[in-house]
Amino acid sequence: LAKTTQPISMDSYEGQEVNITCSHNNIATNDYITWYQQFPSQGPRFIIQGYKTKVTNEVASLFIPADRKSSTLSLPRVSLSDTAVYYCLVGDRRALAGGYQKVTFGIGTKLQVIP
Amino acid sequence: DAGVTQSPTHLIKTRGQQVTLRCSPKSGHDTVSWYQQALGQGPQFIFQYYEEEERQRGNFPDRFSGHQFPNYSSELNVNALLLGDSALYLCASSPGTGAHDSPLHFGNGTRLTVT
Known part of the structure; x- marks a missing residue:
């Protein structure tokens, strides 16, 4: 998988939109970007995956600029239950699927x- | 449709003892990966099993061994436990040879405490 860099921590008030940026300068042509969410004492849970431009699902949006060297996970109107650790992974689809x-x-x- | 299940949820062992952790993959998945997650760290890859063989291995000593059964379930064995082996042990399953757009599915882990 490609090397990624993301902030170690972020604070946000309830109801705000949160954007977490991940840098992946060495992303390869076939690589996808995947985000996982992990609550304390639980396993990571898949949130969203994308290749370019914008992907949206019921949980989050993923914005990927044209050069694909970074990506931003956007969580709309966060609540206390969104307190978690968020992981950015970059690799080809088969690798990301554990192939x-x-x-x-x-x-x-x-x-x-924060309330 | 049951997801990934792990047992036991918690375990306390003494230094020098041996431990066996168990994992049943999500229905339809044939590949199992094991991870160790120390407090405040991301999951670290231990090894992966497919077709009852170890296919990939991370940077873990031979004290860590595993097994996969014909029904795709898996065990993680750790011998000669050290205090530093205290961690959350996560199992993740994936289709392996199947769909490349399927993310890893994690169980909620086994919390191992070595005293």
């Missing part, structure tokens, strides 16, 4: 939502 390759996680971004 015969190590899927490694960095330290992630710890998001603390």
Whole structure:
């Protein structure tokens, strides 16, 4: 997987939009960007995956600029239950799906939502 | 449709003992990966099993071993436990040879405490 850099921690008030940026300067042509969410004492949970431009689902949006060297996970109107660690992973789809390759996680971004 | 299940949820062992952790993958998944997550860190890849064989291995000593059964379930064994082995052990399953757009599915882990 490609090396990624993301902030170690972020604080946000309830109801605000939160944007977490991940840098991946060495992203390859076939690489996708995937985000996971992890609550304390639980396993990581897949949030969203994208290749270019914008992807949106019921949980989040993922913005990817044309050069794809970074991406931004956007969480609309966060609540206290969004307090978690968010991981950005970049790799080809098969690798990200655990296909015969190590899927490694960095330290992630710890998001603390404040009342 | 049951997701990834792990047992036990918590375990306390003494230094020098041996431990076995168990994982049942999500229905339809044939590949199992094991991760160790120390407090405040991201999950670290231990190894991956497919077709009852270890396919990939992370930077972990031989004290860490595993097994996959014909029904795709898996065990993680750790011998000669050290205090530093205290962590959350996560199991993740994936289709492996199947759909490349399927993310990893994690269980909620086994919390191992070594005293």
